[in-house]
Amino acid sequence: MKKKRGLGLLAKQEAAGWAFLTPASLLIFIMSFYPMVQAFITSLKTGSSANMQWAEPLIKNYSRMFKDKVFMTSMGNTFLYLIIQVPIMLVLAILLAQLLNNKDLKLRGLFRTLIFLPCATALVSYALIFKTLFATEGLINAILRGLGIIQENVNWLGQSGTAKAVIIIALLWRWTGYNMVFFLAGLQNIEYSVYEAANIDGASGWKTFWHITVPLLRPVIVMTGIMSINGTLQLFDESVNLTNGGPSNTTITMSHYIYNNSLGQGVANFGYASALAFVVFILVAVLAFINMKVGDTRD
C-alpha cells in the first residue's frame, strides 16, 4: 500500500523517469510527427498559403505529379545517384576498412586520418570546391589540357551527363571515408584470431573477405545502407550549390525540386510540395524496410 501523504519512493522514481524523457519526446512529436501529419493534410489541399481549400478530387496533387516532367526527372536523378553512388561508396569503404584493419600495415593511423578527412569539410564548402574545380575555367580542365587529353575546355557542369557525374564524384569523395569509419568499428569487433585461423587454413585474401568479413559486417552494411539511402533520397545541398539543378533542371534532386515549389523563388505551392514530400517519406520508409528485410536473412 502506498502512503497517502506525498509520493512513495518508488512512485517518485517512476515520475522522475518519465520527467527525464518528456522534453525530448515532446519535441520529437511537435517537431517531426505533428508536422508530418500536417504535411499530409496540406497535401490534400490547393491554393495559396493564405487560403487553402480541399483539393477536388482529394488526390489531385498526387495525380498531378505523374504528369510533372520535372518531378519525374528529379526522381530519376535521385535514383541514379542512389544506384550508382551508394554501392560504389560502400564497397570502397569496406575495402579500405579491410586494408586498414591489417595489423602488419604501417602508417595505419595516417592513412585512416587522411581518408577520413573529407568529412571535416563543411557540406556547402565541398560542393563549392568541386564546383570551382570543375568550372569551365578550372583546374580539372587545365590539367586535362596540359596532359593533352582535351583540346578545348569542357563545360562539365553545363551538360546534363557530365554534371551528374561530377555530383556523384563529389558525393563519393565526401562520404566514403565517413562510411569507412563504421566498417572499421565493425571490424574491430571481429576477433583477429578468426583471420589468423583462415590464414593458416590457406584461405586467400578474397575468400577471407567474402566468406568472413562481409557476413560478419552484415549488420553494419545494413545500417550504412539505410543511412546512405536516406541521405541520398534527401540530397539537397549538392544539387543546389554544385549545379543549382541545372542545366535546365536535368540534375535536380527531389528535395531541391520540392524546396523550389514551396519556399524557393517563384510560386509557392504548399499543397503540391507537401504531396511530393510525402512521396519522399514513403520512398524512404519502403527502402529502409526492404534493406532491413534483405539484411536480416540469416543463412
Next chain:
Amino acid sequence: MTDTKKKQPTVSHIQRKLIPSYIFLTIMSLISVFPLFWMFTAATNTSLEVAQGKIWFGNYLAENYRALTASQDLWRAMWNSFFYAAVQTVASLLICSLAGYGFELYHDKGKDRLFGVLLLAMMVPQVATLIPLFTMISRMKMLNTVWAFIIPALSTPFMIMMFRQNSRNFPIDTMEAARIDGLSEIGIFFRMYFPMMKSTYAAAAVITFMNAWNSYMWPRTVMKGNDVQTMPMLIANMSNGYAVDYGMLMLGVLFCSLPTIIVFFVLQKQFAEGITGSVK
C-alpha cells in the same frame, strides 16, 4: 619463397605482400586530401590564377581577405554560425542525454514502446516538415532568431539512442548507493551520471556541433537577412553572382570549413565515436 622450411613469413615478406595495399591507400589518401589542399592554396591566389590551374600557394591571401571582408559581413556570419551551433549543442545534449538516461535506467514496457515510436522520426525527411515548421516558427514570431535555428533539431532520435545505448555502462549500484545517501533523482543525473559519461558527451558534442554548423536547408528557410545569416549561406550566396572571384570564394569556403577541420583534428577520436555512436 621456395624455401618451405620457413614456417613464419619474414617481416620483409609480409611487407612485400602489402605493396599493393600501400599503393592503393596512398592513391586514395592523395585523392582525399587534394581538394582540401587546393582549397587552401586557391585562397592565396588571384581569381585568374585559380582559373588557370595554379596549384601551389600564391601571395594574394591578404588581398582576397580584404575583398572578402569588404563585400561580405564575414565575421558576423562566422559568429552567427558559431553561436547557433554552440547553443544547439548545449541544449540538445542536455535534453537528449536526460532522455537517454530516462529511457535506459528507468526502463519499463511503456518507455521501451515509446522509444520505438520515437525512432520512426528518423524516417521523416527534412523537406517534408519544412513548410509546417516554417509556418509554426513564423506564427510564434521566432523567425530570424536563434530559436528558429535550434528548435527543430534539439531532440533527435539518433542522439537519444546514443545516450540510451551508452547508459548501459552506468552501474545501477551507483544509483542505489546515491539514493541511500539521500541524493535526488535529478541530483544523481548531474552529480553521478554526467561526470561518468564525459566521453559520450564529448562525442555527442562534436557530432551535434558539426551537424549544426553544416546545416543549410533549414537556416536558409528561417534566417533571412545579412545580420542573421550563417557561413554556409554566406558562401552559397557568394558563388551565385555572375562574375565569381574564385580566390575570394575559396577563402570564404576555407573560413566556412576551418572550424570543422579544427574540430576534426583536435577531436578526431570523439568525432569517429560520435558518428558511429549508436552502433555498438
